[in-house]
Amino acid sequence: MPQLNADLAGFSRDIGMHNLAPLWERTRRMQPCTPCEPALWRYADTRPLLARATSLITTRDAERRVLVLENPALRGSFQITQSLFAGLQIILPGEIAPSHRHTPNALRFIIEGEGAYTAVDGERTPMAPGDFVVTPNWTWHDHGNLGTAPVVWLDGLDTPFAQLFGAVFRENHPQESQPVTRAAGDAAARYGANLLPLDYHAGHTHGRSPLLRYPYARTRESLEQLAKSAAPHPVHGVKPRYVNPATGGHAFPTMAAFMQWLPRGFDGRGYRCTDGAVYCVVEGRGAIHVGDERLEFAAHDCFVIPPWRAHRFTAHADCDCVLFSFSDRWEQESLGFWRETPD
Amino acid sequence: MPQLNADLAGFSRDIGMHNLAPLWERTRRMQPCTPCEPALWRYADTRPLLARATSLITTRDAERRVLVLENPALRGSFQITQSLFAGLQIILPGEIAPSHRHTPNALRFIIEGEGAYTAVDGERTPMAPGDFVVTPNWTWHDHGNLGTAPVVWLDGLDTPFAQLFGAVFRENHPQESQPVTRAAGDAAARYGANLLPLDYHAGHTHGRSPLLRYPYARTRESLEQLAKSAAPHPVHGVKPRYVNPATGGHAFPTMAAFMQWLPRGFDGRGYRCTDGAVYCVVEGRGAIHVGDERLEFAAHDCFVIPPWRAHRFTAHADCDCVLFSFSDRWEQESLGFWRETPD
């Protein structure tokens, strides 16, 4: 940046009145940077707070009883990274989170409890721990708990993209619960069995996965098989991505979601990539090393790794780890912004 | 066509010497037509002939012990339609069909017997009745029967395309059986569970499905669910297509494959489409009505419906029918040639 003399300073003031700013005064040159910081939310801390929330506010009053995971460096923004929203939602037996739709895409990753469902497109999808459930852009959705215990899941949304675009839209459904028009399991049979309906055209779907639910039983079976049949990747262990079965793309046009297996004792290599990622621990114990920080994690903990921050994974010696994660990698890749490097 | 006078006739002779022909003498205007005819091969007839073949020639001598299903109107061509090859292959316990590769894509649909495998890309895929197995263009493949009974399957190839292109290539593998380098089930875990490896790029695969096998158990479960959750299509019943999980396209760049459920008593509407299709009956009994012909079918029978030939399906009153089929529809669709119409 040039030495600023009095004339330049005066000039800057003058042009300011015309809604103009001098590029040469930008405080820093372009460089990869983000305000957001790594952070971990222990389930041991968040679970009791979720319980307390249930005694203070109903799902009906809250519309969605969600504790937002806010990046410590982005307080007040409702953001966990600059491009992602994450929150922990709890719903009690008998409660209903009323039906609405919005332009941000939403994912659910089930942490605890049986018996809840997410209704999308007239189908009620049961949710069990470890399941990955998608609620694409502008689809009516409501949640209910038909079970006998509270159900907790991680919500992930791409709200910051919709905000960046000025394209946040939202509507309430006339009914609290949308009518059930499709049998449970219909989407799984239609799209999840390596088959597609004769007349299905992915071209009209903007890359949204028609498969509402990726059941953990099947995902885990696949991870175990892969862990047996090949050596783990030095950085990632075994890490497949969830697929839109109608395109081979990711589960959402914006967000990519992943499941990751770290064999017991895994001591991962350092790595950085431009997509900041939100993790939820499914099984096992381990640590994520970010710079000098070492964040110990256990089942149900959530953590965030900022973009372009060097990090590496280790798994406890006596248990395999399973980690769910999501990020904006898909969008970065398709736009040509995504980078990775060993570190 | 114009009245041909002597001068024109002489002209035609003269230009013939220059490898020229008069377009106006083409015997017929463009119109949809095909030399091929509908035909049905009863398993009651073909199975004993397959057995007799096993006593006359070994798989090693035959390289592939296949009885080619030849369209009655295309005898000598080894074609069941102008664009497709179909054959019945039988392999005895202990036999090996040696490893080779070729540019035509090949599919297998298993008709009878347990214990056989197809090895592709270093993985041995077990084959059970009703399974759909793909051998993409130019992949090494060999078959073996580790069971105690003969195994029979339907082979489908797009050889006529390769011939049209003048692009038929073939190689023998140095070993009779290619080395096994991947655990059984590896491809299913990698590509079949609505997941994909992080580093998988479908762009390099020319639309070939990396999923070696579509197990019948899963396909049938899907069909049954769909048969319950929606009314059957008036022409097709319940008819999904097999999908390349990495693209959402069909199993091959040329050939589309389908599975079809006709509920008992199904009385289908008349229909015609430009793709001629080869069928193999998996379960049940019924009939295909083509023009005035009525071809009764039972389990394991194979039949062919020519392009643009009006036809309709009926299922016997006391059993649901399951039909496997394949055709060149995918290629016709992507090139803009495919048509269908009620009839």
Next chain:
Amino acid sequence: MPQLNADLAGFSRDIGMHNLAPLWERTRRMQPCTPCEPALWRYADTRPLLARATSLITTRDAERRVLVLENPALRGSFQITQSLFAGLQIILPGEIAPSHRHTPNALRFIIEGEGAYTAVDGERTPMAPGDFVVTPNWTWHDHGNLGTAPVVWLDGLDTPFAQLFGAVFRENHPQESQPVTRAAGDAAARYGANLLPLDYHAGHTHGRSPLLRYPYARTRESLEQLAKSAAPHPVHGVKPRYVNPATGGHAFPTMAAFMQWLPRGFDGRGYRCTDGAVYCVVEGRGAIHVGDERLEFAAHDCFVIPPWRAHRFTAHADCDCVLFSFSDRWEQESLGFWRETPD
């Protein structure tokens, strides 16, 4: 192929009655081969025959006054390669080739004469020597000559594909000339200027180019610039492909078209590829060497190179050569069949 004994011979006879054939008796193993042969049509020979045709039959009687370029090895087939049709069409001043449409895609490459047009989608596209004009699948088209001299062009069609599919359809337009609904130059302005209409969706076009005409003036200007700015390719010289501006694909879903510049004295390397190609010489003199054959060519000559046949180009020492060509390469590439190799 195994030694055939009496039993096997009898078996083959027996299964024949069931429309079955023994694969092991196939006369040859899979290998790249084509019946078609290289051939060249000298304009010095064909032009007088075209003239004579004009005196013997009218365009109205002939519908299209075309002399079909028939491969010497495929006489009677109306094919120049197994997958392509080519013909020379002549139209006299005042004549009209009446409006019709058909499923085969058609291209025109203008050889001689000014003042003719091709009408497609309600627009009359003027045709000048060297222009490449497309008539996509199922578009109404008619030709007329508003000039004062005969006009001659090369027709190229993918009829054999439509025949293979059993999907040859054809219709006459109620009027001899379709109504003109778009100004001349409309398609060029809409699609040819590196712009597209806001609401244009290539997805619905099956890869058909909306750009009716690729004018030679512009193509040649581009070739000359490229010939100056880079060394010629050792095999191809300077050889761009015509592009569908709405997709970046080829001009047709089936056929690829190319223009080629061989600098004077060009002495090309040997080469073979699986797509058989039809050439039309635009400018210059040279030779195509196929095996031991040496085919001398001059402006307006047409020739064919069969699939997988080794060949090389040479250009006369005193003139640059410009060659138009088309083949089924695009389809072979998209299906994964296409191969090339130095030779």
Next chain:
Amino acid sequence: MPQLNADLAGFSRDIGMHNLAPLWERTRRMQPCTPCEPALWRYADTRPLLARATSLITTRDAERRVLVLENPALRGSFQITQSLFAGLQIILPGEIAPSHRHTPNALRFIIEGEGAYTAVDGERTPMAPGDFVVTPNWTWHDHGNLGTAPVVWLDGLDTPFAQLFGAVFRENHPQESQPVTRAAGDAAARYGANLLPLDYHAGHTHGRSPLLRYPYARTRESLEQLAKSAAPHPVHGVKPRYVNPATGGHAFPTMAAFMQWLPRGFDGRGYRCTDGAVYCVVEGRGAIHVGDERLEFAAHDCFVIPPWRAHRFTAHADCDCVLFSFSDRWEQESLGFWRETPD
């Protein structure tokens, strides 16, 4: 939003310590909104300020002598909308804007002056008024003015996306001007003439246009032809989009660019869409009506229309208008966020 009682307020404080926030306290429900406001920059105001800048700072000191067009509602952000950067750049005869590269994509729209160039990929592209020039993501680029008068252009970048992703990277080239390795006009001949090199693969380019420059002469000729051959769109007049000739997509993976012709006296219909757009007036005079505001524009003025803000165009009775514009529409469309409606 529920009535907040003391307990809830206390709860919110408590969870705050854990980097958690109560979703039910979000101050507003999701709704389309943007902080940014419509604004217009008169060239009559900005041009003298650009001149004054030339006397105060050199291009070398400034690196890029750019006056940033800052949205009045986003002062300090260097943003004209939340997703776009725009600025006016002036370069004097003999000056060089040194070579660098960065991950944000950049476009130039030339406003005034002849003789300047942008060098990208080793080719120097001349810039004339009305030309649209692209500098894709991570390509080395430098500018120079070889003429005798100052040259002014509009810069447009997608920097906010790179910032959102945390993927802003930047590098200086070792030399002030990158070496010239390709003849001027090479990219135009290679990619701009509805031809593509045989070996060009768009798949590796992340949708970046290889065509460096869209000359105004050709664009305007196309607009005039279209204005003659069809009635103007009631909202947009004649408005094509710039195309990536290798894909049929937009000029950038993020940003779409458009050219627009409003015939004299055009009185456009009201309209709103979710992409906020930056405009630069090329020819003519008219007005943009946004809500109750009426912004009169003349040649070289720039203005911005926020996302989802109702607006309509009028053109002065005695002159046709030509407007250049760019927005993030392409990305919104591909992600499924884009909407439009009459208003």
